[in-house]
Amino acid sequence: MKKITALIIAFVMIISLAGCGAGNGSEPAGEATSDADGSGVTQAGGSDGTQPAGTEGKKILTVYFSSANTAAVDAVSSATPSVKNMGSTEYIAVYINSKVGGDIAKITPVKDYPESYNGTLDAAKAERDGDERPEFRNLDVSPEDYDVIFVGYPMWWYTLPMIMYTFFDTYDFSGKTIIPFNTHEGSGDGGTYNEIREFEPDATVYDGLAVRGGSAEKSDEDIDKWLAGLGY
Amino acid sequence: MNSFIIKRCVDAAMTLVLFLLMAYQVTGGALHEWLGIAMTALVIFHNILNRSRLRAFGKGRYTPYRIALTVNDILLLLCFFATALCGISMSSHAVAFISGFLPSSVARAAHLALSHWSFALMGIHIGLHLPQMTAKAGKKVKTALLAVLFIFAAAGMFLLIKNGFFGYMFLQTRFAFFDYEKNSAVVIIENMLMLAFFVFAGTAAALIMKKSNKKST
Numbered sequence: 001m002k003k004i005t006a007l008i009i010a011f012v013m014i015i016s017l018a019g020c021g022a023g024n025g026s027e028p029a030g031e032a033t034s035d036a037d038g039s040g041v042t043q044a045g046g047s048d049g050t051q052p053a054g055t056e057g058k059k060i061l062t063v064y065f066s067s068a069n070t071a072a073v074d075a076v077s078s079a080t081p082s083v084k085n086m087g088s089t090e091y092i093a094v095y096i097n098s099k100v101g102g103d104i105a106k107i108t109p110v111k112d113y114p115e116s117y118n119g120t121l122d123a124a125k126a127e128r129d130g131d132e133r134p135e136f137r138n139l140d141v142s143p144e145d146y147d148v149i150f151v152g153y154p155m156w157w158y159t160l161p162m163i164m165y166t167f168f169d170t171y172d173f174s175g176k177t178i179i180p181f182n183t184h185e186g187s188g189d190g191g192t193y194n195e196i197r198e199f200e201p202d203a204t205v206y207d208g209l210a211v212r213g214g215s216a217e218k219s220d221e222d223i224d225k226w227l228a229g230l231g232y
Numbered sequence: 233m234n235s236f237i238i239k240r241c242v243d244a245a246m247t248l249v250l251f252l253l254m255a256y257q258v259t260g261g262a263l264h265e266w267l268g269i270a271m272t273a274l275v276i277f278h279n280i281l282n283r284s285r286l287r288a289f290g291k292g293r294y295t296p297y298r299i300a301l302t303v304n305d306i307l308l309l310l311c312f313f314a315t316a317l318c319g320i321s322m323s324s325h326a327v328a329f330i331s332g333f334l335p336s337s338v339a340r341a342a343h344l345a346l347s348h349w350s351f352a353l354m355g356i357h358i359g360l361h362l363p364q365m366t367a368k369a370g371k372k373v374k375t376a377l378l379a380v381l382f383i384f385a386a387a388g389m390f391l392l393i394k395n396g397f398f399g400y401m402f403l404q405t406r407f408a409f410f411d412y413e414k415n416s417a418v419v420i421i422e423n424m425l426m427l428a429f430f431v432f433a434g435t436a437a438a439l440i441m442k443k444s445n446k447k448s449t
């Protein structure tokens with residue numbers, strides 16, 4: 001009996017110790033590295049504060065999909081951005097755009113998703129199982145005209161929303177730099193950065209930033225750090 | 233063949249399949265579904281092999297230990313079959329032809345939470361029965377086993393917290409995190425250690441209940 005009691009006490013102590021290390025909001029994907037073609041070339045933001053060559057004078061676009069039915073312009077012009085009136089991916093996109101400058105565009109589906117969360121979940125699952133390519137409305141910009149494209153999306157059923165497949169099918173980003181970012185509720189980036197590398201084999205695709213949708217508003221610092229690592 | 237050997241083989245197979253089921257990023261979707269079907273078959277077979285226990289249900293004296301076993305059995309069966317049902321409804325490979333009888337949003341959330349409950353309950357189930365399985369071993373062997381289990385369980389506890397295991401059980405995390413960068417072997421070993429935590433918890437509870445049972449009689 002004594003032995004067991006001692007073991008249990010030791011155990012409780014370990015549990016409480018381990019508890020101290022728990023809890024995290026977003027998972028920055030660490031060093032911004034890219035090796036799109038497996039050439040071994042790594043592009044990292046200068047950890048010593050130096051800027052990677054040539055971020056200046058490049059045309060930057062932030063383009064994103066988000067489940068909220070708001071327009072990007074509204075989101076940008078609203079005085080205090082909040083996830084109450086915009087999607088979490090939208091919130092991050094607007095924040096990134098405010099830091100890096102350039103243009104911003106929202107990918108809006110031709111056919112709206114259901115209002116309810118569960119309805120959207122079911123619709124998204126059907127799209128994924130059917131390998132569909134839902135159409136999006138004309139963007140106000142032509143993404144291929146930009147040098148650096150920040151691409152944002154929420155995780156949907158462990159991968160990119162199918163509308164993002166349509167997006168990457170539509171444009172050819174050869175020779176451009178793609179910097180992905182995404183929101184999620186647990187599955188991180190789910191290997192989607194590598195998927196994008198497969199869609200755009202001739203683009204340089206950076207490891208992106210995965211942010212918990214629920215803590216999007218608290219992730220400004222993480223985003224700042226990540227952008228600084230990229231040289232922005 | 234000796235029914236004891238068959239039982240142990242089925243138990244070992246179930247444990248192995250469990251580790252693989254909890255490693256979705258290693259197996260991928262199709263194999264995951266076939267493994268789920270294999271597990272369902274093994275669970276049914278396991279219950280047939282141990283049908284004497286089912287028949288004894290409600291008969292005889294219920295000691296605290298026996299109550300714990302019974303409650304664990306009932307919860308485990310409920311959680312497991314609910315997990316399987318939700319899995320079947322979401323199937324896009326093995327049994328896709330009968331899928332879709334539940335809304336996928338509900339099936340997904342329930343499958344994720346209940347599979348983690350099933351994992352925990354299976355660990356406790358093994359733990360509760362471990363004293364019986366090792367009854368014939370010597371005292372030294374038993375103590376050594378318990379010590380090793382304790383070390384594994386301690387490591388498992390760290391991993392449970394690191395991987396946010398309880399967040400899945402209580403629907404705090406609504407989607408699973410699959411770390412594709414993590415080595416497959418590491419994923420499986422982590423699952424073993426995490427299971428060890430629940431096995432240890434079950435064994436500790438069983439030993440305490442048996443001790444207090446002896447005293448009171």
Ligand SMILES: Cc1cc2nc3c(=O)[nH]c(=O)nc-3n(C[C@H](O)[C@H](O)[C@H](O)COP(=O)(O)O)c2cc1C
Nearest residue numbers: 067087088089154156157158184185186187213407
């Ligand atoms: C249809 C659908 C599917 C989702 N699938 C996942 C998933 O597989 N993994 C995950 O972590 N989160 C998933 N989520 C949660 C979203 O990624 C998360 O809530 C995100 O912050 C939503 O961004 P938004 O507000 O910009 O639309 C899903 C959400 C929806 C609506």
